[in-house]
Amino acid sequence: MRIGGTILLCLLLASCGLVDGRSDNRPAPQQRTERLPAPSADLRQCLGNLSRDGVEYTRLPDRNFSRGCRAIGAVQLLQVGVPTRNLGAMTCPLAARYGRWVREVLQPAAQRRFGEQVTLVETFGTYSCRNINGSGRLSEHGKANAIDISAFTLAGGRRITVQEGWRGDRREREFLRELHSGACERFEIVLGPDANADHYNHFHFDMGDRGPYCR
Numbered sequence: 001m002r003i004g005g006t007i008l009l010c011l012l013l014a015s016c017g018l019v020d021g022r023s024d025n026r027p028a029p030q031q032r033t034e035r036l037p038a039p040s041a042d043l044r045q046c047l048g049n050l051s052r053d054g055v056e057y058t059r060l061p062d063r064n065f066s067r068g069c070r071a072i073g074a075v076q077l078l079q080v081g082v083p084t085r086n087l088g089a090m091t092c093p094l095a096a097r098y099g100r101w102v103r104e105v106l107q108p109a110a111q112r113r114f115g116e117q118v119t120l121v122e123t124f125g126t127y128s129c130r131n132i133n134g135s136g137r138l139s140e141h142g143k144a145n146a147i148d149i150s151a152f153t154l155a156g157g158r159r160i161t162v163q164e165g166w167r168g169d170r171r172e173r174e175f176l177r178e179l180h181s182g183a184c185e186r187f188e189i190v191l192g193p194d195a196n197a198d199h200y201n202h203f204h205f206d207m208g209d210r211g212p213y214c215r
């Protein structure tokens with residue numbers, strides 16, 4: 001009965017993909033009973049931008065984890081213009097840029113190049129307490145300030161992965177490069193398959209202060 005109810009809820013909610021595949025280490029969504037402190041001026045302005053852009057979200061309580069990992073001023077996206085898998089905590093600026101990239105880059109590019117909307121974005125997640133590969137520096141993922149995007153499904157069922165499509169047929173190659181360059185105009189750091197071997201199968205977008213960098 002409970003499972004049936006969940007499936008029914010999924011059928012009713014276009015954004016159901018957003019709740020798929022929760023990772024264990026992401027901060028728990030805000031509890032109904034938990035009262036959040038008033039947002040800082042910056043956060044209030046960012047949340048206002050999200051609402052104005054039509055993005056639906058829940059504020060998450062500030063969390064500090066071990067090894068300097070943290071999720072401060074983060075949100076859980078509920079509706080951002082395309083169902084997106086594996087979204088955990090995201091800082092508000094990251095969430096806002098992602099929403100804009102979906103609306104201004106992803107959907108127009110899909111419409112123009114394939115005549116279809118994107119109906120699913122697959123990600124490897126947002127928050128994850130780890131260092132940048134091969135360094136002692138905390139990754140922006142450890143601050144809920146980065147997202148790794150791996151694949152896109154079009155309304156007609158075509159699935160385009162960064163891993164195959166980056167050097168795939170011409171339309172997929174051009175589509176993925178358009179998504180990448182559009183991201184470079186919106187995020188601080190954008191890494192793809194040409195950046196290094198770690199990114200052979202996904203785009204990394206973050207809002208850290210080490211940018212701008214686009215590769």
Ligand SMILES: [Zn+2]
Nearest residue numbers: 146147148204
């Ligand atoms: Zn990443």
